[in-house]
Amino acid sequence: MPKAYEEIADDLRRQIQAGKWQPGERLPSEEELRRTYDRGVPTIRQALAELETEGLIDKRHGKGTFVRVPRRKVLRTNERHQWEKDRARQAEEVRAQTGVTEHDTGLTVNDLVFNARFYEVEAGEELAEAFGVPVGTALVERVYRTRYAREPAPFNLTHSYLVRDLVAGNPDLLDETKEPWPGGTQNQLHTVGIELDRIVEEVIAARPPTHEEARELGMSPGMAIIHLRKTCIDTDGRVVELSDITLPGDRTRMKFVTPLVRW
Amino acid sequence: MPKAYEEIADDLRRQIQAGKWQPGERLPSEEELRRTYDRGVPTIRQALAELETEGLIDKRHGKGTFVRVPRRKVLRTNERHQWEKDRARQAEEVRAQTGVTEHDTGLTVNDLVFNARFYEVEAGEELAEAFGVPVGTALVERVYRTRYAREPAPFNLTHSYLVRDLVAGNPDLLDETKEPWPGGTQNQLHTVGIELDRIVEEVIAARPPTHEEARELGMSPGMAIIHLRKTCIDTDGRVVELSDITLPGDRTRMKFVTPLVRW
DNA sequence: GAGTGGTCTAGACCACTGT
DNA sequence: CAGTGGTCTAGACCACTCC
Incomplete structure (x- = not known):
């Protein structure tokens, strides 16, 4: 039985890596993602939390969720x-x-x-x-x-x-x-x-x-x-x-x- | 306005460091902690999640939450x-x-x-x-x-x-x-x-x-x-x-x- | 079977951001 | 003001562990 939040995280990860949203661009809001995946907001949030620890996205309170811009190494x-x-x-x-x-x-x-x-x-x-x-x-x-x-x-x-x-x-x-x-x-x-x-x-x-x-x-x-x-x-x-x-x-x-x- | 989960995490951290529970001992269950702190289970879980990333506790599915045993360095x-x-x-x-x-x-x-x-x-x-x-x-x-x-x-x-x-x-x-x-x-x-x-x-x-x-x-x-x-x-x-x-x-x-x- | 943490839900309210 | 994510709630159901 696949976990819903893992599947959503995997799907979003794939889309980000495929370049659906460019670095710095805003992802759909949690409310939009909830409708897209037909899941509750907490499940969406759990998926996003996973991508955040991987350094793939960046949540900004009041603004939205953004694809992380690669930084100078x-x-x-x-x-x-x-x-x-x-x-x-x-x-x-x-x-x-x-x-x-x-x-x-x-x-x-x-x-x-x-x-x-x-x-x-x-x-x-x-x-x-x-x-x-x-x-x-x-x-x-x-x-x-x-x-x-x-x-x-x-x-x-x-x-x-x-x-x-x-x-x-x-x-x-x-x-x-x-x-x-x-x-x-x-x-x-x-x-x-x-x-x-x-x-x-x-x-x-x-x-x-x-x-x-x-x-x-x-x-x-x-x-x-x-x-x-x-x-x-x-x-x-x-x-x-x-x-x-x-x-x-x-x-x-x-x-x-x-x-x-x-x- | 202090955040509830931070306060609970701080309180538990203090108690663990004070030795209220020894390394390897089980903490009260989430249900017990909910009653203790008079908060919802998700709030308790958020506090415990914080202590887990710090390496202070160890959650084991079906068993409980345990004080982490220090490991050989x-x-x-x-x-x-x-x-x-x-x-x-x-x-x-x-x-x-x-x-x-x-x-x-x-x-x-x-x-x-x-x-x-x-x-x-x-x-x-x-x-x-x-x-x-x-x-x-x-x-x-x-x-x-x-x-x-x-x-x-x-x-x-x-x-x-x-x-x-x-x-x-x-x-x-x-x-x-x-x-x-x-x-x-x-x-x-x-x-x-x-x-x-x-x-x-x-x-x-x-x-x-x-x-x-x-x-x-x-x-x-x-x-x-x-x-x-x-x-x-x-x-x-x-x-x-x-x-x-x-x-x-x-x-x-x-x-x-x-x-x-x-x- | 009883007790534990894990997943998921629906929804309220707050805090921050931009207009 | 509307839109966003952050906090918190109450509760259902599941999966794992031990008796």
Whole structure:
């Protein structure tokens, strides 16, 4: 016995993929679909909910149901780190031309809208342990969002932390209006004499977004996000930067190359 | 105006986290909860659906709603690859002691239940391109599942592909009954004269599981999975193995270290 | 058979959007 | 204002599980 909502979802999925409605176009209202399929509204809603978690459609309260417009994809490779390190000692003209986001997206500086907010915070248990500093140590919290000018949602949400005393030698690093910084974090750290030895990236979890995350990243509640933690370790073995990054699962691809020593 | 289902979900979440019901215990039935909260059943169901996507509860048709039992976590680091390469030339006694899964989970061989099925398939467009061979080339498809003996669901679902002619020199590699192979894939390849140069791991996407994946991995439909593609490249630059791995987002942690060259 | 969650219904009312 | 999706209701019937 086939389930009605599955059949409706399958039928609509097929029609969307066949291009019956173009990306951005409105689907028939739930009331119209109810008459089309001769089913109750809740059944229609269940079918639409399924397509929404697949990222095929987008429901907008008061407006209707729309075919989701494909978004700019991001390919984040771990080669970006060496690339950024090489740039960190270049002249400002070179650094200003492209940053890691341009590197990941294939877009140019003019295509991107950048946003940064800085806060002074005290290290809690978790951050204190990660940095190897006492609880309560002054940190700079930097909240970043970069988006493609032609799209409303940013590529990710980034919360980055620095130990304030470690970077206070260059007051510009505490000033959010100086962002976006040409050459990125590795150049910033270079200005206070810090060189990175390695970068550790951890996929902490993949899970559905909170309502907040879904709103900010332009996702439906049923989709998935990746929580990535990036830790920068300097040549003295100290953790000098830590970033918690929330990445939309539907537009993010990550690539990690692990070289092996020869026999 | 607070939403009823949110309030009920919040209340139940609080009670679960406070330990009112232990992991594995049954929650009151929907009918009982309806009376408790003086709301309709659909409202109760909406609240429970939210807790289910968070991985807090587990609904079982005909049985009830249960507090989810925390599962064995897996930490998958990219150091595992060099570790496995170092083992590939060791004596069988050494190789048989531990494999990468034991390395990732901290369990021993006796704790693990291994399952492998082999198939002969022809390369489609995608695999042919990845391997750099003509469409239709004979491949060996190997489907792996490893689980913790005390838990029903495997740690992941793995589909691994090899070019048949490349490994046919050792007939044991085409025989599923020879699995689990002491020393893993890198030792298998070693027996036919292949040495790996590097391993590329790509997070293709994070998304909700299909019904099939949810069932096999013991997940609720609203949770998230990670689709990881691992590519093994040998010292001649050839792709010699490709694996598509489906990882439950709630129990998988991945760690990638990227070393940087010194200034 | 009793109890559980799953599917489906018909309809009320609310909140948001555009005119 | 009309049209849209969001919340909530009361209840029927089915499918699964266990006794």
